[in-house]
Amino acid sequence: MARLNLKAVEERVAPLAGRESYDREFIFDLLLAYGKPQGNVTRLRNGSLNIAVDSSTEVAQKNVVYFKETTGDPLEVIDGLKSSPAVVRFSTRFVIVTDYFELVAHDIKTSETIGFPIREIDQHFTFFLPWAGMEKAQYVAESHADVKAAERMGKLFDELLHANPGIFDDAQGRHSLNIFFTRLLFCFFAEDTGIFDDNQFTNAIGSHTQSDGSDLAEFLGDLFRALDTADPADKPTHLAEFPYVNGRLFTVKDDQVVPRFTKQARDELIASGTLIWRDINPDIFGSMFQAIVTPGKRSDLGQHYTSVPNILKTIEPLFLDDLKEEINESQDSERRLLRLLDRIAAIKVFDPACGSGNFLVIAYKELRKLEHAILERLAELRGGAHQGQLLGSRINVENFFGIEIDDFAVEVAILSLWIAKHQMNVEFREKFGIDLPLIPLKETGQIKSGNATRVDWNAVCPNDGSSEIYLIGNPPYVGSSMQTAEQKSEFSSVFGRRPFSKNLDYIALWFVRGSDYIKGTRAELAFVTTNSVAQGEHVSLMFPTIFNMGIEIGFAYTSFKWENNAKHNAGVTVAVIGLRNTSDHAKYIFTDGLEIAANNINGYLADAPNIIAGRQMKPISVGLPPMAFGSKPTDGGYLVLEPVERRELLDAYPDAARFVKRYVGAADYINDIERYCLWITDREASEARQIGPIAARLEKLAAWRLESKAQSTVDFADRPYRFKQLAYKPTDSIIVPSVSSERRDYIPIGYLGPDTVISNAAFAIYDAEPWLFALLTSRMHMAWTRAVGGQLETRLRYSNTIVYNNFPVPPLSDKTKEMLTVAALRVLDVREYHCEQTLAELYDPDRMPQDLRDAHAEIDALVDSIYSKKPYETDEQRLSDLFALYERMTAEETAKAPAKKTRRTAK
Structure with a gap:
């Protein structure tokens, strides 16, 4: 199916509006407008693809739509359809009811309902954009x-x-x-x-x-x-x-x-x-827990309360989607449906960082809904008779396990499951007319109090290897620098004799212990995690341990904003990672509302081999000049001049101008902060000392360096006019900030003239040509940076040895470099046009000028064409090609190494 953009869908829906009359053809025309294949729509129209309904007034297609004509009130009709057996069984996305004057639609995934005159369909076309692959953001409003x-x-x-x-x-x-x-x-x-x-x-x-x-x-x-x-x-x-x-x-x-x-x-x-x-809402217990406990009591142990749509991102691909598919395939077989009831009744769900129980509650409710759908279908197959199947629910709260470090949360989690059970018992009564009283309470719950990094998980939820067990949850994430001594000590208990890095995030303990738990069994897991575990150096620190156990990533949701119903929303960026034993089952990457089949999902959550971008001392791509840190003064401030100090010096000594250069680091460049430095070569030292203010600064600097505890600094006391580490060259240069806001679509990389010294607060490329500027400011390079560069706190962290030196670039022709140069100069021209604004303002995603966006889009398209003949739809597709190229280039380099050694030996 050809993918349509927003404008194309709008144009295709517009002719459906304002008609004098409407009939059944409307739904088929609407599906075609969103890019549904003509063949599928034709089969749907003639009934060969129509499922679950026989009526001429209804149209239904799995995963797509349940459409119904009515002569009554569409709103009343749709309320009854939302939880109908067919809608549940066939995972219908949209339910639509119309009397051909009013149209009411319900989105099953987001629980949104909309109503409007059918003639105004063009004014509401965005509601159905998921049909065109443009998923709605899953924001959940507070109750x-x-x-x-x-x-x-x-x-x-x-x-x-x-x-x-x-x-x-x-x-x-x-x-x-x-x-x-x-x-x-x-x-x-x-x-x-x-x-x-x-x-x-x-x-x-x-x-x-x-x-x-x-x-x-x-x-x-x-x-x-x-x-x-x-x-x-x-x-x-x-x-x-x-x-x-x-x-x-x-x-x-x-x-x-x-x-x-x-x-x-x-x-x-x-x-x-x-x-x-x-x-x-089940999230109330998380929100309430947050409001009741002492502020900060457990903030570093991951008190996270995830919204229902985000919990579903974890449990749907882990097991719910499979169960729904089996219901679809079993709908006409009583024997298979009964066997499926047995399977669902035996499933165990285990959250080893359960907090107040949100994940367990939603998993319980979803399994109960599937059980109800099966029972309804069995009644249909038996002509309305239940034949003893409705004695009660077979899904037992005792099959839901948890570990939680906080005592109150343990009690709330158990209570949450009881309340969830009552809510589902009410639904059971409404559907089948049979009351399942909650009290007296029989189940005591399987939520245990303890530190999950030290508790034996098998003692909480025994895994005999054959049981169908799913580990889910949102374990705590704490960066290595923020961990307590107690948390640091827990790594040894989880890793045992296996080596581990002190730079691992705390959540790695759950991934490693979870992998140990599921290894060689039917059990699988899926955790919500900070996206930084799948970026930068952390990939090399955690995933080899996991992959070496024979564990693979079965599915992953790439970075998305984490939403919840707590009063103070967490506002972090997370991913969902599903792990299982290596198999030939399908693998999927979910990104930007798309579900993408993958051959393999690596630690960077890309469809690529399990390779690690380690530190490289020089670029792997031919033709890329070296990148290094800028020049480091180690000067106590005596070589750096503020604008007023420069002006006073030059007013008194105009000849001193040749010893002064513009001086910029990352923050200086992005925020347009003006600074200067003294830049004096060995040959110029004696002349510079003839200028009084400069001589006074150098004398103070010499004394400052002599007092240093670092011998390498003391050694430079006799050359106070010199920066301690030199990188500057009098050529055009590219400045790359070492840290940049994660909000920006592009890192504000700069192209500087020969009279600017880049400080060690940024990276510098000298002898740089504009085509390289275009390459580094492209979305392709941004995707690579986000994946392999990692983060400092939440900000993007750049590295010459990991990001730049590993960036795979195909051989570039002179013509390609010329085109890149033109595109680079266009970006620089637009920046200059907006010179009254700082780069921080220009690259703020909420304020970025459209002409600058357009200029960057030209670079993006051009660089993309270097890597692929087909346009990319997602950064994950870009990463897949980048890692494939990286693997080829590093393999070729490895293959060359022995040959070089042989030639040296032959000499």
Whole structure:
């Protein structure tokens, strides 16, 4: 299918608008407008591709659309279709209902619904862009009630700490408080969802306690005991109507303290109860956890709360997509569907950094939805009879395992699974008319408290090798420089006798331990991770250990912004990496809304062999001049001049101009900061000393160097006029910032004249020609930089030995260099036109002038054509070709090395 851009789709949809009348042909015309193949649409029209429906008023295609005509209210009809068996089984992307006057559409993936007059289809064409391969950004809005709940409970937490000084300071006291808040969360949810009577908990507090809160602790202690008492006759009369829950949650032990309440604390508790908790988003527990616990308590241990769409990026390609496909293939076979029920019931899901349980909750709910779809299909095959299949759900909370270091999070995770179970039981009742009561609670949960880097994962979730186990989650990421001594010590427990680098990110422990856990078994894993683990030096530090176990990357989501429902969104860039034992199963890279089949996925998340771009001391590509750090003064500031110092010097001594040059580092160049330096050669030293201000500076510099603890600096005291490390040449040069904002589409690389000295705060290429500037400012080179260069904090980090020297460039003809030169000069001309703006402003992605974008686009297209005859759609395709070329070039270099050695020996 030919890919269409946004403008092309808009133009193709426009003729569908404003028609005098519409009929069934509309859906076929609409699919064609988004680039769906003519042959497929023809087969869909004549019914040979139409699935799941026999009605002339319905059209359905797997993964694409479920379209229905109606004479009723389209909005009411679509509500019933959203969770219909066919929509679930066939992974329909869009559900569309129309009476040919109004059109209502629902996006199953993003849960968005839109309605409009069908004549205005051209005004809403972007809604269906996923059909053309342009995926919508998966942003999830905060639920207002969720945020209010978190804020209320946070205020209550703070007030209780204030009212109960000291009693929660030790570990046991904090555990008691954690248990207490878990019970409150359950009660709030229970009274809004039918587990309790409506508002039963909040009304009881308001009716049976003093307004000053003085007796509330006693009342809650009695209530918790009542909830742990099976026989109503054994409960206080005023609590007899509360149901029996079970002892796992409400057993009151002697060492578990119910806190004293103040009037304000009681008011906060009642205010929390007046919120609607019925449809609470699973992310609330992460958000609430964040609001309740002491600020910063576990921030370095990865308290991350991932949104539902991002959790699905982990579990869909790991196992959900496969299960949905099997349902599709089994829809007409009762035997296969029953076997699939057995399979789903046996699946184990394990999150070894589970936090408050979001990943486990969503996995549980998705498996329950599939179970419901299978049961509905079985009923259809049996003419509406369930024949004993609906005794209850076979998906057991006990099959969901977790490890979490924080005590409160363990309790919240268990509670989250219970609540998720109740929500799915409600859906079960709505679909099948059978009530599956949540209480009394039977499952005790498989969430264990502990440090996952030291706990034996097999002791938590036994892996016998044949079980279908999926490890999922969002383990903590902590850079090597930010790790505590305790975290550093954990590497030895995970790696054992295997070598490891101290520069590994903390999350590497989960990838390595996870690989150990799944090795040689059916188990697979997928973790959300900081994207830096698949960039730069970290690739060489982590992935060889993993690949050497016979583990491969089965799928990967390349870098994307991480969104969640916490009040203060994390705002980091992450990836999703799925690992499994080496197999011949398909591999996929997900990027920019596209799903791309891959032959192999390497540690840089590119479709390329498992190769590592190590340090190279010279460029591997013929014709590239050397790149080095700029000149380093080691001068105590005496060789560097601010503009006012330069002006004063030259006003008094005009002849000193030949000893002064413009001096720039990365920050100077990007932000247009003006600085100068003294540049004096050996031959000019005696003349320079005749100028008083220069002589005074050199004398002070000599004394400064003599006092240095570094002998190499002391050795230069007798040459104070000289930079300690020289790189400058009086030629045109290219300056490459060593660090640049990750937000920029292009690193602001510069082309300088011969009178500028580049400092050691940037990289420098001398004897540089403009064609090289074009090559280095291309999107091709940016893709390479992002992959192999790595990051400093979140900023892009450039390296001459890893990025530049390894950059593979095909042989360039003189004609190609000439074309690159013209394109380079165009970029430089546009920059000069906008000279009133700094490069930091020009290359801000939100402010970049269109003419500068266009000039860079010309370079991008030209450089792309050097590597491929076909245009690239993604950076991942660029990387695939770059790594293939890199592998060939390095293999050729390796092959040459023995031959050279043989010739030397022959001499």
